[in-house]
Amino acid sequence: MSQVKETVVKEGIDQATVDVTRELETYKHGFITDIETEKAPKGLNEDTVRFISAKKEEPQWMLDWRLEAFKRWQEMEEPTWAHVKYPAIDYQDHYYYAAPKTGSKYESIDDVPPEILADFEKLGIPLKEAEVLLGVEGAGQTPGEARTDAGVGGEGTAKQKVAVDAVFDSVSVATTFKKELEKAGVIFMSISEAIREHPELVKKYIGSVVPTSDNFFATLNSAVFSDGTFVYVPPGVRCPMELSTYFRINEANTGQFERTLIVADKGAYVSYLEGCTAPMRDENQLHAAVVELVALEDAEIKYSTVQNWYPGDKDGKGGIYNFVTKRGDCREARSKISWTQVETGSAVTWKYPSCILRGDNSVGEFYSIAITNNHQQADTGTKMIHLGKNTTSRIISKGIAAGFSDQTYRGLVSVHRKASGVRNFTQCDSLLIGDQCGAHTVPYIEAKNSSAVLEHEATTSRLSEDQLFYCMQRGLNEEEAVSLLVNGFCKDVLQQLPMEFAVEAQKLLEVSLEGSVG
Amino acid sequence: MLKIENLHITVDETEILKGLSLEVPAGEVHAIMGPNGSGKSTLSYAITGREDYEVTHGDITLDGESLLEMDPNERAAKGLFLSFQHPLEIPGVATMNFIRTALNAQRKARGENEVTAADFLRAIREKAKIVGLSDEKLKRPFNVGFSGGEKKRMEMLQMAMLEPRFGILDETDSGLDIDALKMVGEVVNEMRDGSRGFLVITHYQRLLDYVKPDRVHVLAGGRIVESGGPEIARELEEHGYDKYIQSAA
Numbered sequence: 199m200s201q202v203k204e205t206v207v208k209e210g211i212d213q214a215t216v217d218v219t220r221e222l223e224t225y226k227h228g229f230i231t232d233i234e235t236e237k238a239p240k241g242l243n244e245d246t247v248r249f250i251s252a253k254k255e256e257p258q259w260m261l262d263w264r265l266e267a268f269k270r271w272q273e274m275e276e277p278t279w280a281h282v283k284y285p286a287i288d289y290q291d292h293y294y295y296a297a298p299k300t301g302s303k304y305e306s307i308d309d310v311p312p313e314i315l316a317d318f319e320k321l322g323i324p325l326k327e328a329e330v331l332l333g334v335e336g337a338g339q340t341p342g343e344a345r346t347d348a349g350v351g352g353e354g355t356a357k358q359k360v361a362v363d364a365v366f367d368s369v370s371v372a373t374t375f376k377k378e379l380e381k382a383g384v385i386f387m388s389i390s391e392a393i394r395e396h397p398e399l400v401k402k403y404i405g406s407v408v409p410t411s412d413n414f415f416a417t418l419n420s421a422v423f424s425d426g427t428f429v430y431v432p433p434g435v436r437c438p439m440e441l442s443t444y445f446r447i448n449e450a451n452t453g454q455f456e457r458t459l460i461v462a463d464k465g466a467y468v469s470y471l472e473g474c475t476a477p478m479r480d481e482n483q484l485h486a487a488v489v490e491l492v493a494l495e496d497a498e499i500k501y502s503t504v505q506n507w508y509p510g511d512k513d514g515k516g517g518i519y520n521f522v523t524k525r526g527d528c529r530e531a532r533s534k535i536s537w538t539q540v541e542t543g544s545a546v547t548w549k550y551p552s553c554i555l556r557g558d559n560s561v562g563e564f565y566s567i568a569i570t571n572n573h574q575q576a577d578t579g580t581k582m583i584h585l586g587k588n589t590t591s592r593i594i595s596k597g598i599a600a601g602f603s604d605q606t607y608r609g610l611v612s613v614h615r616k617a618s619g620v621r622n623f624t625q626c627d628s629l630l631i632g633d634q635c636g637a638h639t640v641p642y643i644e645a646k647n648s649s650a651v652l653e654h655e656a657t658t659s660r661l662s663e664d665q666l667f668y669c670m671q672r673g674l675n676e677e678e679a680v681s682l683l684v685n686g687f688c689k690d691v692l693q694q695l696p697m698e699f700a701v702e703a704q705k706l707l708e709v710s711l712e713g714s715v716g
Numbered sequence: 717m718l719k720i721e722n723l724h725i726t727v728d729e730t731e732i733l734k735g736l737s738l739e740v741p742a743g744e745v746h747a748i749m750g751p752n753g754s755g756k757s758t759l760s761y762a763i764t765g766r767e768d769y770e771v772t773h774g775d776i777t778l779d780g781e782s783l784l785e786m787d788p789n790e791r792a793a794k795g796l797f798l799s800f801q802h803p804l805e806i807p808g809v810a811t812m813n814f815i816r817t818a819l820n821a822q823r824k825a826r827g828e829n830e831v832t833a834a835d836f837l838r839a840i841r842e843k844a845k846i847v848g849l850s851d852e853k854l855k856r857p858f859n860v861g862f863s864g865g866e867k868k869r870m871e872m873l874q875m876a877m878l879e880p881r882f883g884i885l886d887e888t889d890s891g892l893d894i895d896a897l898k899m900v901g902e903v904v905n906e907m908r909d910g911s912r913g914f915l916v917i918t919h920y921q922r923l924l925d926y927v928k929p930d931r932v933h934v935l936a937g938g939r940i941v942e943s944g945g946p947e948i949a950r951e952l953e954e955h956g957y958d959k960y961i962q963s964a965a
Contacts, residue, residue: 662804663767664804665804665806667766667767667788668800668803668804668806669806669818670787670788670789670792671764671788671789671791671792671796671797671798671800672792672814672818672821672822672874672878673789673792673793673818673819673821673822673825673878674789674817674818674821675787675789675821676787676789678817678821679789682806682809682814682817683806683809685808685809686806686807686808686809686857687807687808688808689807689808689809690808
């Protein structure tokens with residue numbers, strides 16, 4: 199834990215942040231972009247898979263891989279063990295491919311349809327590189343998008359470049375800072391491009407962490423994934439900037455199935471940020487992503503997510519079904535993978551970012567904040583699979599439930615018989631706001647080696663009236679007081695986020711809990 | 717300045733204050749003394765607007781304006797401050813940040829500019845020295861792991877920083893040693909001027925050696941049963957509350 203991070207997040211929310219939030223509607227990303235799209239015919243069969251593969255101009259091996267997955271999927275059953283309830287999904291009633299009609303590939307950023315650029319701009323995602331450079335100093339910010347340190351009060355923070363890959367419905371529309379990354383040898387592009395341009399790398403690693411047979415949703419993704427991001431950092435290279443992907447679902451009834459593959463070769467380091475939004479729609483939209491991370495010897499991958507899919511309205515109508523498989527493989531010695539997630543959106547979340555600690559002395563981390571309000575449901579957690587010797591893992595999970603929402607932390611710590619010297623620390627805290635919500639903790643521990651040291655701490659508390667009154671007596675209104683207390687509760691996780699995301703995350707906490715008290 | 721008229725307060729369907737009247741003119745310090753369970757803390761919560769302290773009758777005004785319809789934060793912005801008998805901890809929020817957020821929230825509600833980071837830092841360092849809290853404590857999460865005495869010092873630090881028009885000290889002296897009592901006296905006396913008022917709630921005479929009250933009121937059975945000069949406090953110290961408890965019952 200570096201001292202710098204400490205001071206940044208300690209400042210917590212301040213007035214600028216609160217003001218910005220005031221201007222926001224409950225869900226501010228609920229706009230729909232008016233743009234013509236080309237879709238695959240509705241429904242799912244082998245032809246849909248062929249259609250997607252053909253649209254992407256994929257080589258035969260990729261198509262075969264997809265078809266094999268599709269065959270498996272047809273024989274699989276949707277899992278029902280998670281503590282979530284939703285009406286049966288009609289997989290034939292979705293579109294599996296949608297692309298802006300002007301064509302999916304753009305020679306340069308200038309060719310991207312202005313409506314799409316405007317759309318991402320509304321989200322505060324600057325795609326033009328010049329804007330990225332100009333936009334991080336704080337001056338001339340668009341209101342409502344304090345993507346700088348303004349909200350955290352960390353004066354004099356160095357400006358930070360972030361390379362962005364933006365996925366709009368099914369296709370990647372723009373990747374920024376490509377040249378600068380190429381100079382460092384870093385490959386950062388849409389997975390469709392990577393399949394064409396770096397087939398040897400994709401072929402070697404895709405499905406090597408989450409195989410096509412893994413689970414119902416991952417298998418579906420393998421068959422129909424439309425786009426996503428590919429990152430490869432060569433041996434010994436420290437990626438010169440944060441890499442970021444923003445996913446946006448725009449089309450109605452469209453499933454988004456993105457596939458992300460990140461490989462850090464020996465001694466490499468990369469920090470990757472993922473953000474997600476969707477318009478407000480009455481129907482539920484399906485999202486089933488797969489993320490695979492591979493860290494080779496001495497490599498480190500830091501993967502941060504701020505998930506803000508549309509959660510549905512106050513009565514639980516609409517919202518995204520988020521069924522995601524995220525897994526990292528610490529394949530070789532002394533590698534490290536850290537997952538940090540802030541989950542505020544989606545009607546239903548089913549997600550367990552995990553680490554396979556295969557290499558000796560490898561390290562896995564999972565830091566999570568999950569917030570549910572109104573009728574949202576979340577079943578989320580992690581798996582730490584200790585296979586190598588002296589592997590360590592750390593799990594910090596903060597769950598906040600408000601309204602009528604229900605959430606479950608589900609965590610597995612498993613120690614292989616041959617893995618000696620394993621250590622795990624798990625801390626799992628739940629905060630309840632109101633008395634209609636629920637929080638559940640389901641830890642699974644399987645230790646087959648007696649030298650393992652596993653610690654588990656769990657607490658559940660209710661937001662205390664005493665603390666609220668104390669804050670209000672000092673001058674904070676009720677929402678500011680809740681926000682301050684919740685931010686304090688989440689601090690251990692917030693400080694793991696890259697600074698830019700920490701600000702966004704704090705804003706999201708407030709918006710998500712709006713109207714949850716009183 | 718602070719005027720309470722025939723105040724009746726019910727908590728969980730039990731009437732605790734039964735027609736309490738009190739007036740503290742601008743510039744004065746009044747002390748409220750009384751036995752356990754007489755309604756002292758209820759009075760401080762009622763003035764500051766805590767939920768579940770239901771006013772069934774009467775009124776509380778500050779500078780002629782009724783407080784009853786205001787939320788606690790609105791009352792705070794009007795200049796009411798309560799030094800809590802049992803201060804709270806706020807995990808994960810740095811002390812410095814908490815106090816600055818509170819100060820700016822109040823200033824904003826009053827239509828004033830936010831305090832700059834530099835001005836704030838200068839002020840809090842100076843005042844922390846007076847109340848005897850180290851810089852290191854200011855960086856720690858608010859009150860977390862602080863001793864009882866340190867928490868009371870933190871209350872005084874907040875009062876000094878927020879500069880309220882009217883301060884209520886609810887048993888601030890409990891658990892404090894002589895040096896800390898002196899510190900409380902120093903903070904209050906420093907803030908005393910012609911316009912600010914204070915209400916000091918206490919069991920004991922000893923705090924009143926450092927914070928000299930203009931008037932002392934005895935609270936028993938939910939009413940003020942006697943009012944007078946500082947000599948009342950000394951009498952109580954000698955003879956206890958027995959005669960009031962009997963007369964209230």
